Amino acid sequence: MTDELLKQMEIDKDYTLEEALAEAKRCLNCAKPLCRTGCPIENEIPRFIHAIARGNFGEANDIIAERSNLPAVCGRVCPREKQCEGHCILNRANKPINIGKLERFAADFESEHGLRKQKMIIKDQGKIGIIGSGPAGLTVAGDMARLGYEVTIFERQEEPGGILLYGIPEFRLSKEVVRREINRLKGLGVVFECNTVIGPDKTIDSLFEEGYDAIFIATGTHVPMELPMPGDDKPGVLQAMALLTAVQLHQNGRVGEDAIPVSAGDRVVVIGAGNVAMDAARTCVRLGASKVTVAYRRGEENMSALKSEYEEAKAEDVEFKFYASPKEVVGDKVVEGLRYEVQAPNEDGSVTPTGEYGVIPADKIIIAIGHKPNSRLVGPGNGIEVNKDGYVVTREMPYGMTSRKGVFAGGDVVHKPATVVLAMRAAKKVVEGMVNYCEAKRFLGE
Ligand SMILES: Cc1cc2nc3c(=O)[nH]c(=O)nc-3n(C[C@H](O)[C@H](O)[C@H](O)COP(=O)(O)OP(=O)(O)OC[C@H]3O[C@@H](n4cnc5c(N)ncnc54)[C@H](O)[C@@H]3O)c2cc1C
Ligand code: SF4
Structure with a gap:
């Protein structure tokens, strides 16, 4: 009985093709889209909705991919009532566009029909090590891989996904959806080394010795208050x-x-x-x-x-x-x-x-009153400065770098437990800092 109940599929049902087209056609394609202002990663919302309305689902996914590596996840768990949908102009008529559900429809349609083929990317820009495979780690992995970096994610659990896999329950976020998003990143050449705890198994020093140019700490907050x-x-x-x-x-x-x-x-x-x-x-x-x-x-x-x-x-x-x-x-x-x-x-x-x-x-x-970072990897003794509450301190230039040269951090381990999309936004900014750092390193011949 318990298993039956736990296996209950997601409560919020998918759109059918007809429903998705009808919902997308309601969008006014506003010249100054308030929905986009409300999205922390500034997804090109009216453009992808317009593509859905025309039945161009591959194009819709290409547009979403410009800003997000996790559309099927965001379409399910983003607090959209406070973000894109909360800002949609049609709230004035109490009928905002169901943006999350349209994003989810487009992402699911792509996975089911294999609409987009991954282009070959030459990996000649450098080598990036990422510690932690939650939304922050996955975002940096996807963006850096697309920019031509060799990326490896080290994850202490036996499967990647962070809280998406081990926290948010199945009835709100199907684990098959998370696995699909991760497989897409594998298609970009991202390598996952699971069952590897950075601290006891490998260290930041040993990763640099293995030739990583930069390291991104995305270990989240896992110590319960x-x-x-x-x-x-x-x-x-x-x-x-x-x-x-x-x-x-x-x-x-x-x-x-x-x-x-x-x-x-x-x-x-x-x-x-x-x-x-x-x-x-x-x-x-x-x-x-x-x-x-x-x-x-x-x-x-x-x-x-x-x-x-x-x-x-x-x-x-x-x-x-x-x-x-x-x-x-x-x-x-x-x-x-x-x-x-x-x-x-x-x-x-x-x-x-x-x-x-x-x-x-x-x-x-x-x-259930909150979590804080684990001090095994970040904190005194390993050269990563943290604040009084144990959160990693990062700099503005290059954006996201910690007190250790070449070591960056982002997501909950820096900004306190927040949301999937805020971890993604922070990670996207750190990508800019990491690229600047790696380019300077190459220029100086280090
Ligand atoms: C139960 C729950 C429900 C939530 N629901 C929502 C929701 O509906 N919508 C929403 O937007 N947000 C939600 N959140 C918040 C959201 O999940 C987090 O803000 C987000 O996952 C943070 O991403 P992250 O990448 O920083 O860290 P995490 O997702 O925590 O990932 C960190 C990863 O690092 C790994 N790791 C840690 N230490 C090491 C180490 N030393 N070596 C190797 N790997 C390591 C961990 O195993 C983990 O996989 C929820 C959080 C929880 C706990
Ligand atoms: S604000 Fe609403 S109606 Fe306007 S473009 Fe965004 S989703 Fe469409």
Whole structure:
């Protein structure tokens, strides 16, 4: 039963050909497209929509590829209500163009029909090593490979994709879609060395000795933030990513169902109010939890989760307990509940403790309050300067270079956990810095 539920296909269904054409034809092809202004990577939105409207799907994909290496992913998980679609002029009539779904349609159509053939690229510009294969690493890989660089990505997991593969659940982002995008990069000549942890297995020094001209650190943020409270060492208290990764490994056939830390019938409390909390809560629903409650110390309007994610969680019967600040894990030997203190909202959005307490009965408590970078690779002792919170410090010139010459960084490990498209935008800027650096190196004969 659990497997059946977990294998549920994506909730948001694809457009049919007719639906895509009809939606694309609604676009006004604005002279000053607000949708493009709202897109962090400035995708050529009206141009690709216009190509779809004319039935030229290959051309639509060529246009998207000018700015993005991950269109099928972005078309599914970008917070488009805040970005392109949120800016579309047709919001004035409450009928914005469904840009994400059109991008997804074009990308899927291309993969199914093999519309675009990869041109041969001569790799004579230099050798780039990338650490981490999430959206930031994949973006630098695709752009540098197209510019004629030999690119190798080192990834500690057994399969590339970063959070796209091991974090975002299948019901929001099919892993086959992620694998398709990665195969496209392999077609550009990008080499993936998985099961390789930079730190213990290889080091930045050893990569330079192997002849890499520049290195890009895109290791994201994978150390969960803790929420110390009495009783938090009891079995049944876990981190959201431990759950999401276990589910993904189970779906890949790597671990049995018993490795998933939530079981059918469990009463679950998820602490946090971001997208990770929503993913954990909705995953628990699919695992057959008897009740799932999200506890958050502030109000609905302060949640960082996308509104659509919040609405979908509510539609799936996830309950929300606002103004509940976690204080203690209740239970003798195992978890029996979460004790919280009621908070009173203030006008400025802050909250004040009231001295009133309550308990939410629970068998499992899942913490989803954020992540930070791992200091094994970045930080004191390995020459990569970080700020007080452990994020890598980079420069403006050449853009994205760290305190170590030739070592660049981008994505969540620099900018704090954000979104797929913001990691891509940061990575695209770093590509400019890396190219400038490599060209200067060649000029100086280094
Ligand atoms: C559960 C969850 C749901 C999310 N949902 C959304 C969403 O719907 N929409 C959205 O836009 N964003 C979402 N995000 C945020 C988004 O996924 C991240 O902002 C984005 O993946 C960051 O990309 P990145 O490339 O910087 O890092 P990551 O995707 O974290 O990739 C880092 C990679 O580096 C590897 N690595 C780390 N250390 C080493 C090492 N020493 N050696 C080798 N490899 C290493 C890791 O294994 C990983 O593969 C979500 C995040 C989470 C956790
Ligand atoms: S703003 Fe809306 S209508 Fe105008 S070009 Fe963009 S998607 Fe089309």
